[in-house]
Amino acid sequence: MKPISVTLTCLLALAGCQATPDRLPQAEPAPSATCYFPSSSANTQAVLRQSVAVLTEWGFELDSTDTSLGLVSASREKALHGYYDPYDNAYGYGRGMRMFGGFGIGRGSGIGIGLGFGGGLNHQPIEVERVSLLVGDRDVRISRDLRRYDHSGDLRESYSASNDDFCRRFQAVLQQTSTPAGNAP
Template sequence: MKQPLYALMLLAAVALGGCQAMGSDPLAGDARALPAACQWPREPAASREAWVRAAMAELEARGFAIRSTDLALGVVSAERTTRQPGLGAIDEPWIDGGMGWGGWGHAGGGVHFGLGMRIGDEPVQVERVSLVVDDTRLMLTRDSRVVADDGRVIDSRPYNRDAFCREVSGAIQSRLLNREGQP
């Protein structure tokens, strides 16, 4: 009889240990987990403020709205929302039906059948970007969430892509070069 109890305790310890190891924020990432293109060296010639301002201009040019910045810390947070037409059909029934019987002392019953389509707004993809400029490098992180019109999260994941990071880093560096060449 003791073996099932020990097995249950072991299973509970493993389950709780796994929850503790995951942490509370699945999108929080370690800099080592970022693709190489999402981290690049900071040119010492340009100030932290110049990098942040160039990053803000580039993200705004790409349709992101700047949500917060801290020039002294070298942090920029931005967000872009894109409608996802057609994605609202996921998990939405086309036909529904059911049957029920009266309660609270009343006799009765009924059957209903009909189209279960609902008319509403399409889901939106919310991309969030954070850029950190420290003394030696820049780190760019991006995540994506697809949210239904009722607030339900359909999809949520890190969205760090090499191509995006290369494009953004090159454009920010280009903005810095063009700015330095101006009087």
């Protein structure tokens, strides 16, 4: 038997171990039911203005808006002081420092040595929180996600954060701002 056919047989055997996904990617965890609620006003533009006011009051910066679609997208960043990166010590280089290097000897004459330190100075791990609102004629939908980046700017964690707590607080503040001061209960 030729060596090429053995290698090809091994590659085909390994390729057969690959599994195809049984479902399409989904937001996990699934968005809370409270992130979809009826609009307190029939005027979509008024709800959009109130939503923007709530988000900017909470420290978000507008990324994009499309009033014809009723879409608002905003984000905010915060430094993560003392953030533990679970992957930082994965290869034995130590926490907070990355060291890349190696050496080699080539054919004939030549030696090469490389050494590098990474991480940079004054780079903090950050968390980016993004919120998107879709305001329809009768309802409001909220989508929120969190992304954490390490000190060198690499994405380390990303997950859907459309949870019950955030959506209830947003809905309560939105309803308070839409109620006129004279009609407040």
